[in-house]
Amino acid sequence: MATHSFVSCSSLVALVFLLISKGICGSTFTFKNRCDHMVWPGILSSAASTPLDSTGFELSPGESRSFQASPGWSGRFWGRTGCTFDENGQGSCATGDCGSNQMSCNGAGATPPATLAEFTIGSASGSNSLDFYDVSLVDGYNLPMAVEASGGTGACGTTGCVTDLNRMCPAELRAGDGQACKSACEAFGNPEYCCSGSFGSPDTCHPSVYSEMFKSACPRSYSYAYDDATSTFTCTGADYTIIFCPGSTSQKSSTDAPGTTANGSSVIPKAPKPEDDPNGSSWLPSFTIGGSSRRISNNALTLTLISFIVFYFLQL
Template sequence: MGCFFIHIALILVLLFKGASCATFTLVNKCDYTVWPGILANAGSSGLDSTGFELRPGGSRSFQTPPNWSGRFWGRTGCNFDPNTQQGSCTTGDCGSNQVQCNGGGASPPATLAEFTIGSGSGTQDFYDVSLVDGYNLPLIVDPSGGSGTCGSTGCVADLNQRCPNELRVADRPACRSACEAFRSPEYCCSGAYASPATCKPSIYSQVFKSACPKSYSYAYDDATSTFTCTGADYTITFCPSTTSQKSARDSPPPPSGSESEAGTGEMPLIVNNNNPWFPNFFTGLSSNPHSCPLPLILTLTLIIFFSMQH
């Protein structure tokens, strides 16, 4: 009988201590086609695609594994051969000369959505929208289904219209960062300016911050630009609607250095009505849609293994 309860305990540990996953949905509300690019950071596995075509009104979703980090952005003005899938983009090009970016990052200027997904159930995700590498199109990040502060963030303003003349890109609709335009350590937060104490907002980063107060405007703009959430899915919208723009303006940013108010994220016990000692595998493993439990076949294999030892 003792072995029976050991088996049950093992099942519960395996099933109800799932790791955190996140689903990203990219939506194009622009009146033109956008080619999203995706870059996983070093140590993170790649997603199902690193670049694709997203026509007006279209959407596409991806699920990330636990502990994933990376970035999303939109490429515009792309021209790819339908047969070879080779070509280039006017803004946000990733240098692969293909629809797929294949490990290439966005060529500045580009609006970036950056994420670090929690490593386990109940751990925080960190996310932001960055203009540190400049701006090419409006973008907003909306979390859903999570706990904690979970604010919307992004840049919904058309910075191409407000871009200072010295930051404008002559041959394409994009606004450079001061770092890219002037290559000065003061603007790049490098050299003697490579710390929060020495690198301060510039007149150019303040233009970005005024238009998009929740986005990173320079390298150390952490206090009002980093957001946290636990167990959420994320929608990344290019050219967001009026409703999304209001959400981005009105949702409060998280306090600097604050911890999420998220709960533990533990998965509730689901039992069979006829036998409360045994998990009900057939009515669902969890009410938490962001949990990634181990496959049932692994659990059954472990049961058989431990039974054979007794």
């Protein structure tokens, strides 16, 4: 009888572990290159986060590579283009270069202009159970990019910028012989474009004609510093795929669920309205303090199972 009870209890413990292990392990990031050219992804982890297994690598057309992020991780990803590295791994890139003179960025961020995917993965305990993520054009644009969430719960929308902004970039914003498009802040440095100085608040900093152009082309991407309401997305317990050159500029109705087209290309739906955001209209990720939210996604279920185990032991 004692052996039977021990086996039963062990099985219950194993079940609980399996149910919550997703939250304990964090998220998996998978990078996919659907461009017709090489991309060199760069990775920057926040100061308070455990670094991923790489800070920069080579990704051939059609290739993918995955990394595991711990709960509470925050940071950003981008794609570098036009890179030349010698046999010792030293060199530089035409766009998105991180200035390390190496394939690995080693804690350095992207040199603007660069399309950025930004994440804050929730913690493994407590009430901070949400991931926050966005694709940002605040530092300009160099590559089409999409972010897809899988296996999560909540409003896990697909986001990104799949339009080739380099083709429509105004002459005054062009960079790298047309290989990238600067932000107005980077191009002109004016406080009203940079949301700095007396323009450093949501009340005083408003979209410029340039950020509105970016927003029109990529309605779910950050177009300027306070573009939170239609640009920040949340999910719980998900893994994420970062796709370079998703291959489709089609847009579905905001009433449709995000997904893929018939040929498997990513679909970026229209921007949601501010009232559709259940978490409010403002979230600014901190990549210096590693502010985060997320995971155990099913707290109620976990507590119920633990209570059941305690009750089971009391009946022995």
